[in-house]
Amino acid sequence: MSPRLNPTRAWLGLPLVVCAVAWVRPASASPLLETVGGVGGQGGFNGRTVEGGAASTYYNPALLTDAKTELSLGVFILSEQIGISLAGRPGTQYAVPVGIENATYANGVPWSAYPIPTTWLQNGRPATPTSPALPARPRQGDGSGHDLFAYQMIGLVTKLFHDRLALGGYAVIPYSKFTGADAFYSDEREQYFTNSLHPELYGDRLVATSIAFGGGLKVTDQLSVGLGFTLNLTTEAFTPTYVSNTGELQNILVDSDVKVLVSLSPHVGVSYKPLPRLRLTATAHAPEKLQIDTDFTFLLANGVEEQAGVDFTHDYMPWQLAAGASYDLVTTSTDTITIAATFIYGQWSTYVDRHSEAPIAAYGWYDTLTPVVGARVQHGDVRVFLDSEYQPSPVPLQTGRTNYVDNDRLGFDGGADCAFSLWGSDFRVGAQLQVQRLIPRYQTKLPTPPSADGLDHYPALVADEVPDNSILDGRPLAGAQGLQTNNPGWPGFGSQGWLVGGGLNLAVTW
Amino acid sequence: MKGPIAASVPWLMLALGAGLGLACAPDSVAPGYYGVTGDAGSDDASELDDASTMSADAAAFSGGTPTSPACNMNGRWLVAQRVLAEALGQTQASHNWFYYEVTQNADQLVVTKGLHCGYEVVAVSALGANVSSQACWPDFLQYDSDTGRAGTMEVTSSGCEINFEKRYTVRGATVAYYEDPSTTLPKASQKATSFTPGWISWCGASNPGITLVVTGPASGDLYCVQRDWNQYSGSVAANATTFEVPVTWDSDQDSLGYSGSSVITEQDVPDSDPSQHYVWFAKLDPTQATGTDAEICASVRSLVSMLTPDALK
Numbered sequence: 001m002s003p004r005l006n007p008t009r010a011w012l013g014l015p016l017v018v019c020a021v022a023w024v025r026p027a028s029a030s031p032l033l034e035t036v037g038g039v040g041g042q043g044g045f046n047g048r049t050v051e052g053g054a055a056s057t058y059y060n061p062a063l064l065t066d067a068k069t070e071l072s073l074g075v076f077i078l079s080e081q082i083g084i085s086l087a088g089r090p091g092t093q094y095a096v097p098v099g100i101e102n103a104t105y106a107n108g109v110p111w112s113a114y115p116i117p118t119t120w121l122q123n124g125r126p127a128t129p130t131s132p133a134l135p136a137r138p139r140q141g142d143g144s145g146h147d148l149f150a151y152q153m154i155g156l157v158t159k160l161f162h163d164r165l166a167l168g169g170y171a172v173i174p175y176s177k178f179t180g181a182d183a184f185y186s187d188e189r190e191q192y193f194t195n196s197l198h199p200e201l202y203g204d205r206l207v208a209t210s211i212a213f214g215g216g217l218k219v220t221d222q223l224s225v226g227l228g229f230t231l232n233l234t235t236e237a238f239t240p241t242y243v244s245n246t247g248e249l250q251n252i253l254v255d256s257d258v259k260v261l262v263s264l265s266p267h268v269g270v271s272y273k274p275l276p277r278l279r280l281t282a283t284a285h286a287p288e289k290l291q292i293d294t295d296f297t298f299l300l301a302n303g304v305e306e307q308a309g310v311d312f313t314h315d316y317m318p319w320q321l322a323a324g325a326s327y328d329l330v331t332t333s334t335d336t337i338t339i340a341a342t343f344i345y346g347q348w349s350t351y352v353d354r355h356s357e358a359p360i361a362a363y364g365w366y367d368t369l370t371p372v373v374g375a376r377v378q379h380g381d382v383r384v385f386l387d388s389e390y391q392p393s394p395v396p397l398q399t400g401r402t403n404y405v406d407n408d409r410l411g412f413d414g415g416a417d418c419a420f421s422l423w424g425s426d427f428r429v430g431a432q433l434q435v436q437r438l439i440p441r442y443q444t445k446l447p448t449p450p451s452a453d454g455l456d457h458y459p460a461l462v463a464d465e466v467p468d469n470s471i472l473d474g475r476p477l478a479g480a481q482g483l484q485t486n487n488p489g490w491p492g493f494g495s496q497g498w499l500v501g502g503g504l505n506l507a508v509t510w
Numbered sequence: 511m512k513g514p515i516a517a518s519v520p521w522l523m524l525a526l527g528a529g530l531g532l533a534c535a536p537d538s539v540a541p542g543y544y545g546v547t548g549d550a551g552s553d554d555a556s557e558l559d560d561a562s563t564m565s566a567d568a569a570a571f572s573g574g575t576p577t578s579p580a581c582n583m584n585g586r587w588l589v590a591q592r593v594l595a596e597a598l599g600q601t602q603a604s605h606n607w608f609y610y611e612v613t614q615n616a617d618q619l620v621v622t623k624g625l626h627c628g629y630e631v632v633a634v635s636a637l638g639a640n641v642s643s644q645a646c647w648p649d650f651l652q653y654d655s656d657t658g659r660a661g662t663m664e665v666t667s668s669g670c671e672i673n674f675e676k677r678y679t680v681r682g683a684t685v686a687y688y689e690d691p692s693t694t695l696p697k698a699s700q701k702a703t704s705f706t707p708g709w710i711s712w713c714g715a716s717n718p719g720i721t722l723v724v725t726g727p728a729s730g731d732l733y734c735v736q737r738d739w740n741q742y743s744g745s746v747a748a749n750a751t752t753f754e755v756p757v758t759w760d761s762d763q764d765s766l767g768y769s770g771s772s773v774i775t776e777q778d779v780p781d782s783d784p785s786q787h788y789v790w791f792a793k794l795d796p797t798q799a800t801g802t803d804a805e806i807c808a809s810v811r812s813l814v815s816m817l818t819p820d821a822l823k
Binding site for chain 2: 081082083084085086087088089090091092094095096097098117118119121122123138139140143145146196438440441442444492493494496497498
């Protein structure tokens with residue numbers, strides 16, 4: 001007989017939830033897990049609502065109580081093919097001219113930043129008697145939207161106290177590297193580096209550290225609560241530097257003081273079955289990010305010492321709240337057909353980019369609501385599932401200074417597994433395939449009104465990098481009138497792409 | 511890790527890599543201008559980037575990446591618009607000719623060069639009028655433009671769907687001011703000055719506005735200003751390089767004077783039959799319609815009868 005809901009026992013889980021939510025320290029992120037869904041098991045994109053074996057440790061640890069005890073291993077391959085197309089520059093009058101390094105505002109004040117002559121970016125500059133050649137870095141010559149990743153999945157579920165408590169661990173680890181973090185600017189400052197646009201929510205975010213562990217408590221036969229954590233890495237690097245001669249930077253002396261700190265980011269889940277066939281779920285995932293803090297000190301031979309610091313924020317994931325439901329349409333001794341749906345709210349309006357900068361207010365990001373629907377069919381020892389989700393982009397059309405590249409995404413994830421016995425042990429082998437389409441998107445930059453005083457009156461629009469009132473050697477600078485920019489996304493850009501993944505997994509259950 | 515799962519990694523990667531060969535989305539950059547080494551930003555210092563061993567003209571319209579190659583508007587197009595108008599119970603067909611260089615990225619179209627090559631009006635009913643604007647064609651080319659016109663080209667289950675945004679054209683007046691449809695076209699007393707908008711003498715004459723030569727049962731010279739708008743929207747067969755699209759349009763005209771019959775000052779209105787208003791697009795090959803803007807337009811006008819004869823009905 002199933003026990004009725006005991007109010008006292010039901011509220012036992014509440015302090016667990018409250019404590020977890022109150023202790024929110026941004027931690028290592030899991031954008032990979034959010035992008036590909038559950039690897040192994042039947043969770044798929046609906047992992048917050050449907051028990052997914054060890055993967056429930058991340059998506060909804062309350063569902064661990066319904067999982068079998070298992071040790072699972074798997075491989076997953078993900079191909080990222082995101083194309084970015086840049087519109088052609090319409091004329092040379094928009095190019096930053098050569099010979100501007102000594103130009104100033106009309107009052108003689110130096111510019112706040114000096115762009116690189118556009119032709120040097122595109123074609124490079126040959127060596128001169130006094131300086132080596134400057135290699136070209138043409139627009140979109142160093143994009144990062146095409147890659148193939150392979151991951152190792154490791155999962156574990158075990159039960160304690162007559163199956164009332166379930167503990168789980170789940171990790172998806174890239175074969176190429178434990179984690180990756182590549183920073184880039186999303187405006188004209190990227191001219192100094194790759195001079196290219198990059199997908200904002202993919203790329204290095206697909207090699208993020210993705211390790212979760214947690215537990216689920218079966219409060220009653222109908223109600224389970226869960227608490228989990230993702231592993232956090234914070235890197236602090238301090239590099240004191242001695243510069244004996246500013247003309248010979250190759251001879252600097254550097255020490256290093258690097259710390260890698262580990263902490264945890266919590267997530268909580270609840271599963272409630274008001275009817276034998278109906279399950280309701282809710283989850284909350286706290287914000288996560290990979291923080292890299294770097295500090296430099298420069299000591300010069302004349303005794304002057306200066307300090308600078310740069311912080312990076314990678315793999316940022318905002319608060320994510322979800323609610324879901326599943327219903328067993330058919331339940332017989334051998335067959336089960338279940339439909340499931342989940343709605344995930346993402347507070348992307350709090351996003352900070354890789355240089356720890358929030359998007360310009362005029363182009364602030366949207367919060368998103370992602371619907372997921374799917375079905376599961378079990379026939380004897382064979383189970384199959386198919387999910388679909390539509391992830392609207394949180395990024396508004398980039399018609400201004402910034403070039404955050406993102407698209408709405410429509411995804412399908414399917415898989416099958418089969419249980420069998422061998423050598424006295426129970427196994428389950430499965431396969432999975434997913435296709436996600438980044439729906440094409442294009443944006444044209446808005447024109448930047450001219451500014452006679454040389455000041456930037458429209459910081460949200462493409463920056464005029466050569467102020468109109470500039471002078472050089474006491475005379476007006478030629479080529480300064482109107483807009484001159486090296487913003488790689490100007491005068492417009494488009495993006496589209498595919499994510500295609502697949503994998504195999506094997507679990508031993510007991 | 512060892513065993514069958516680890517051994518499957520290369521095969522999975524190979525399969526996914528091969529599968530994506532059909533669906534990859536490469537990065538691309540449309541040709542553009544980047545200045546010249548040693549330049550000072552002067553206008554004559556033009557250098558096309560090297561995606562380019564091609565000429566500047568050819569590079570300018572090589573376009574972007576469409577969603578589907580079957581719905582690709584990138585390229586150079588002859589655009590011939592035919593609409594039917596009615597005045598005093600008589601019908602006339604108006605033929606407008608344009609030259610478009612179109613860049614398409616995903617579903618988005620932008621006319622990167624849109625030349626107005628002129629128009630004519632021919633009588634359809636027995637007592638209809640013929641109108642020649644030939645003397646004005648150089649001014650249409652100089653002052654009117656469809657450059658920057660936006661549109662979409664979307665993939666549909668039956669082919670493609672094209673749409674070009676509503677666009678206003680002003681003739682014989684201060685274009686930048688009267689393009690705003692909320693403004694009232696100038697009267698005969700409102701000649702443009704350096705400081706105020708108004709009518710301007712076009713067509714190589716000293717008459718107010720444009721000078722149209724009207725022939726037929728009623729004839730004479732009409733001096734007027736005009737403000738038209740048009741919008742193109744309709745379905746297109748996949749991979750089509752010559753196709754017809756419905757047009758919606760209207761016209762506003764202020765008569766500033768005339769010589770001859772006063773009947774020619776009558777304003778016409780669009781015919782009520784939507785099927786009588788359409789525009790033909792014909793893709794130009796690299797040898798067609800080249801040279802200066804005036805030479806391009808001369809070629810466009812001569813090619814209409816060959817490439818889009820139905821646009822001259």
